Amino acid sequence: MESILEQQRKAHEEIERLEQAIVDQFMKDPKSHKERLTREHRVSDFLDRISSRSKFLYELYEDSDGARKNEIDALSGTSEFSEFYGRLKAIKDYHRRYPNETVEPLELEFINQAKENGEDDLDKLFSGEEGSGRFLDLHALHEQYVNLKNIKKLEYLTYLGEFDHFSDYSKENKHGEYVKYLADLRNYLESFFRRVKPLSNLEDIRRETENEFNTLWVQGKVSGKKSYSKETVYDAHLKSKKHLKAANEMIKKDREIAFLEALIQKYAQVLGSQREDTKANVERKRALTDRERRMELETEEVDDVETESEDEDKIYNPLKLPLGWDGKPIPYWLYKLHGLGVEYPCEICGNYVYMGRKAFDRHFQEWRHAHGMRCLGIPNTRHFHEITLIEDAYALWEKLKSTSKTDDFKADTMEEFEDVEGNPIRSSYDQQKILTN
Structure with a gap:
């Protein structure tokens, strides 16, 4: 059995290593939500262990049964040499009886812990x-x-x-x-x-x-x-x-x-x-078709595989530039050329902000804007391109309904043509107007 002083020494060492392990965790920059949550759970486990070992140390120092005092007196009394050799003999006898017993130093536990990936354990915590x-x-x-x-x-x-x-x-x-x-x-x-x-x-x-x-x-x-x-x-x-x-x-x-x-x-x-x-996720899923839901599930599976196999080297990106096809930040001149630093908010999309003109133009035909228009009770047609305010959308919708352009919204009677310049004509009303002109 270990002496009380040795138990105290080991407890102090474990607390110091746990404190350093917490510092090491916070020195890392988590790249994703899962990495951040994994770090917090690991730090929480370390704090629980520190609390447990601190309580153990407090009880030893309190020495309610006087065992620690007796041990110190024995080591510092007139018979300290006989006490020392007696303990040395006990250690030798123990190793003679158990010659092949493996002992893992405390520092190895924290070295191995730093290499472990706790995201698998995190997946088990949530549905x-x-x-x-x-x-x-x-x-x-x-x-x-x-x-x-x-x-x-x-x-x-x-x-x-x-x-x-x-x-x-x-x-x-x-x-x-x-x-x-x-x-x-x-x-x-x-x-x-x-x-x-x-x-x-x-x-x-x-x-x-x-x-x-x-x-x-x-x-x-x-x-x-x-x-x-x-x-x-x-x-x-x-x-x-x-x-x-x-x-x-x-x-x-x-x-x-x-x-x-x-x-x-x-x-x-x-x-x-x-x-x-x-709430936003439930609304988004309701706006998806069955095919889009299947594609989303497949994408999530691919993303999980890529996350497990991706390189852990950090990418230096102080300007927070978007990543290109090679996984590296795009050049700053390209970022400025495409106006990716310009924000385009859309009230119909729930005040969602699109970065860059290209993303803004594309979003009018994407699920978020289509869902917003559907909630307003307005068809998401080409007439409402560039309309981002709810008030403007309602005003234009009332204007279109009050004119003969309402025929343009009847999908079952619509046909698509092109004029001599290649412009699409999506209704019989547009065709008639061009022919008469």
């Missing part, structure tokens, strides 16, 4: 729908929600935006299965938070929420609930002891439910970016 922590997966909870009694039924996309609107539910329906649904929703959000933000302290958020909630509860300002801030007020309201006991139980349950709701609302606020990304 496919969660996209390595980029999106929430509330499908099971949505199914649980729509099966509650006397609850307004919401489709999934609407549910993502309103699952924390608890004031919309009547107090009479907040019992039984509803409480179980709240607990399951809270458990999922806490689990997702720990997986996607491993370096954040969930307990701090919970304590902060509890303090805010207690203040509002005492003041009677919790939405949808009634409480009594003073004992005298409460006693005046309830005369019967039996009624008082039953009412106390009811208020206790109401308080638990209200705190659950407040906690879920806080988690939804902290995970706001993932929530918005989830």
